[in-house]
Amino acid sequence: MNEPQKPRRRQSQRAKSTRQQIMSAAGLLFEEKGYEGAAINEIIELAGTNKGGFYFHFPGGRLDLAVAILEATLTREGLQPQELKLQEVVDTGAILAYRITEEAGLRAALRLSIHKNARDTYGTPWPDWITVNTDQLTEAQRRGELRAGVTPTEEAYQIAGAWAGLVLTSEAVDGHLDNVEERVARMYMNLMSAIAHPGTLPEIDFSADRGRRLYTAHLERKNASPSGDMT
Incomplete structure (x- = not known):
């Protein structure tokens, strides 16, 4: 009965991992270049994801990322x-x-x-x-x-x-x-x-x-x- 839940659990874990990778990459670039200087494409490349994955988690782009980083760290x-x-x-x-x-x-x-x-x-x-x-x-x-x-x-x-x-x-x-x-x-x-x-x-x-x-x-x-x- 529990077996069907495993794929969804793995998908959830992958999604959390992707979100964290994006936030970590954004944190490094925000620290180095500031809010305006951190380009979305650079964040995507550093995070090792793609545009679809990025905007799935952060549809508002840098704005959503900034809010998420502030909420998660301070x-x-x-x-x-x-x-x-x-x-x-x-x-x-x-x-x-x-x-x-x-x-x-x-x-x-x-x-x-x-x-x-x-x-x-x-x-x-x-x-x-x-x-x-x-x-x-x-x-x-x-x-x-x-x-x-x-x-x-x-x-x-x-x-x-x-x-x-x-x-x-x-x-x-x-x-x-x-x-x-x-x-x-x-x-x-x-x-x-x-x-x-x-x-x-x-x-x-x-x-x-x-x-x-x-x-x-x-x-x-x-x-x-x-x-x-x-x-």
Whole structure:
């Protein structure tokens, strides 16, 4: 009774593989050439597919690809609840700092997200990220983790801008991202020193390898899951 399902399952797996190959190729080309510079034919060739396969998955061309890459990469995947809400604020940026050293798609997503026409073309995730950080900081404030007078929304803007600017500057100056995890950890330490309650600050883990450890543990749990699908 189960035998007829196998061909469809294989087709589904091939379709997922083709979609991922296209997104990976697009990520590399968006990173190298930007949104306008990445030609559809180049993406198709690098992905090893054809126009039919490409437009089956992305009928809107580069626009659909940009949206898909942003949705797939700029995520909170790997973030775990912590006793301190400020630790979650730090972990959010630490995980992304690790992932951006490993994933061309995430590096492409960062460039796509700050493009001058991003908001009106394919959208930008930064308003959502500011909302996430605002919610985290508001809860931290409710728990007494923040100094008096701190405004969560204002600090959320500071964090988002500091993270993106630091990553881009680090790559521009060094030509690589080998040091970005250490720099992001120092950035959060400096920011938290200004806003965290003095009794809370010593309890926050600013280790440069924290994002790496959290995300690696998440992938291990995901691979061990029968469905392979965890958040």
